Amino acid sequence: MIAHYPVRFAHCDPAGIAYYPRLFELCDGAIEDWCALVLRVPRRIMHLELGLGMPTVHMEARFIAPCRLGEILDIEIAARRVGNSSIDLTVRVGCGGAPRFEVDYTQVLMTLTEARATPWPDAWRTIIESELTVRNDA
C-alpha cells in the first residue's frame, strides 16, 4: 500500500527539517491506515470494540535524506512476515521517487486487558498472508 502524507509545520524544527520522532509518528499513522484499509480494522474498532492493541516490540530505522516542510511523502507499507501473534512490517518513505528513510517494525497483536499476545484471527491472517512481500535489498 502506498499513501501520501505531507510534512507539516508541527513535524519540523525551525530550519524546516522534520524531527525524527515526528517521522515515527507519521509512520505509526500510516500503519494505522494500513490496518484500516488492508486488514479492514480501523484502530477505533480494534481498540475500543475488540480490546486489541498492536504494540511495537522491535524497530530499526535507516535515515537516507532529511524530510522537509511542505514535502509530500510517499509512504509504502509492506508486510514481510506473519507469526502466531506478531507481524514484521517495513515502512518505506520517499519523496518524488527519492528515498528518505525506512523503518522495519515487529508488532504484536495483544489483548489490552491482559497485555498478552494473542493469535491473529484467521480472517486477518489470511489477508496478511496474501499481502506478504519478499524484501529485495539488492
Ligand SMILES: CC(C)(COP(=O)(O)OP(=O)(O)OC[C@H]1O[C@@H](n2cnc3c(N)ncnc32)[C@H](O)[C@@H]1OP(=O)(O)O)[C@@H](O)C(=O)NCCC(=O)NCCSC(=O)c1ccc(O)cc1
Ligand atoms: C507485546 C507483549 C505483551 C508480548 O508479550 P507476551 O504476551 O509475553 O508474548 P511473547 O513474548 O510470547 O511474544 C509474542 C510474539 O511477539 C514476538 N516478540 C516479542 N518480543 C519481540 C521482540 N523484541 N522482537 C521480535 N519479536 C518479538 C514473539 O516472537 C512472539 O511472536 P509470535 O511467535 O508471532 O507470536 C510484550 O512483549 C510487551 O508488552 N512488550 C512491550 C511493548 C511496548 O511497550 N512497546 C513500546 C511502545 S508501546 C506501543 O507501541 C503501543 C501501541 C499500541 C498500543 O495500544 C499501546 C502501545
